[in-house]
Amino acid sequence: MGTILTVDHLDKAFGKKQVLHGVDFFVEEGRVVALVGPNGAGKSTIMKAVLGLIPVNGGGIDIKGQPVSITSHQALRNVGALIEYPGIYPFLTGRQQLKLFANKHGREQNVKTIITAMGMGKYIDRPAKTYSLGMKQKLGIAQALVNDPKLVILDEPMNGLDPQAVKDLRDLIRNLAARGTSFLISSHILSELEKLADDVLILNHGHIIKHSTMAALEQQGGVGYRIEVANIDQAKGALAVANQPYSVVQNAIMLTDAKEGELNHALYALVNAGVAIIAIEQQAHDLEGAFLDMVHEDGEA
Numbered sequence: 001m002g003t004i005l006t007v008d009h010l011d012k013a014f015g016k017k018q019v020l021h022g023v024d025f026f027v028e029e030g031r032v033v034a035l036v037g038p039n040g041a042g043k044s045t046i047m048k049a050v051l052g053l054i055p056v057n058g059g060g061i062d063i064k065g066q067p068v069s070i071t072s073h074q075a076l077r078n079v080g081a082l083i084e085y086p087g088i089y090p091f092l093t094g095r096q097q098l099k100l101f102a103n104k105h106g107r108e109q110n111v112k113t114i115i116t117a118m119g120m121g122k123y124i125d126r127p128a129k130t131y132s133l134g135m136k137q138k139l140g141i142a143q144a145l146v147n148d149p150k151l152v153i154l155d156e157p158m159n160g161l162d163p164q165a166v167k168d169l170r171d172l173i174r175n176l177a178a179r180g181t182s183f184l185i186s187s188h189i190l191s192e193l194e195k196l197a198d199d200v201l202i203l204n205h206g207h208i209i210k211h212s213t214m215a216a217l218e219q220q221g222g223v224g225y226r227i228e229v230a231n232i233d234q235a236k237g238a239l240a241v242a243n244q245p246y247s248v249v250q251n252a253i254m255l256t257d258a259k260e261g262e263l264n265h266a267l268y269a270l271v272n273a274g275v276a277i278i279a280i281e282q283q284a285h286d287l288e289g290a291f292l293d294m295v296h297e298d299g300e301a
């Protein structure tokens with residue numbers, strides 16, 4: 001699989017404020033790439049630049065060998081996007097709007113397919129002014145997908161969606177990616193993208209501070225364990241003697257980011273001290289923690 005999007009040393013300033021500093025990354029075909037970062041990190045600015053919506057001060061954007069800029073939009077024919085708020089015409093129905101966005105070729109079928117895939121059949125023939133926030137968001141995503149683009153750029157697509165809609169959207173994106181569609185998806189909530197993304201770009205203060213696969217980031221997040229004990233004070237004493245770092249939540253010992261052998265070491269110390277162990281649970285990988293550590297180390301308090 002080749003590269004569909006290359007962002008090369010992108011610089012952007014708004015007035016005197018430098019917002020992007022030499023941003024470099026690429027998106028490969030069929031990959032779902034998460035663009036993650038705190039509020040104001042520059043996620044939307046990158047997306048607007050990739051879509052040729054704002055001028056940049058340096059660097060370049062290339063989609064499948066063609067440059068994109070504020071004056072050069074040819075490469076965007078195969079790109080679908082939802083940036084910030086979906087553009088909705090209140091007096092048109094959802095279906096009428098999708099038809100407006102859909103290319104002439106295969107219009108009827110593409111519109112029907114996306115309505116079914118997004119589960120919008122019940123309300124698609126009502127005027128959009130009667131839609132809830134989540135319905136409008138889904139319509140915006142459907143507009144981005146209706147022409148079966150090769151690259152899809154979605155800024156905070158899960159905003160306003162209920163848990164079922166979030167799951168449906170994830171399934172749809174994974175299916176499209178399996179057929180070769182590439183996605184660049186922003187969020188400041190890493191856990192939201194955990195089940196969805198193949199690759200992660202972490203942006204802080206306009207710098208890419210990490211470009212990694214989701215799998216590698218999960219490893220970095222480390223594994224945690226929760227050890228429930230009968231007597232928490234006795235357990236704390238035993239772990240202190242064994243020099244084992246831990247934290248306490250109610251009547252349980254927590255080992256966060258546990259290195260190999262650490263669980264054994266802690267259990268050995270507890271059993272040796274006669275502490276009754278009631279339960280041991282493995283905690284999910286602490287991705288959010290890994291993300292916050294990286295941003296914090298980079299200088300975001």
Ligand SMILES: Nc1ncnc2c1ncn2[C@@H]1O[C@H](COP(=O)(O)OP(=O)(O)OP(=O)(O)O)[C@@H](O)[C@H]1O
Nearest residue numbers: 014017019037038039040041042043044045046188
């Ligand atoms: N049109 C503009 N004029 C001036 N400053 C701007 C403009 N657009 C964005 N900025 C500034 O650029 C920085 C990056 O904004 P951007 O919207 O790209 O961040 P973000 O990572 O998408 O944030 P969020 O998670 O809050 O959506 C912020 O400091 C913001 O105030």
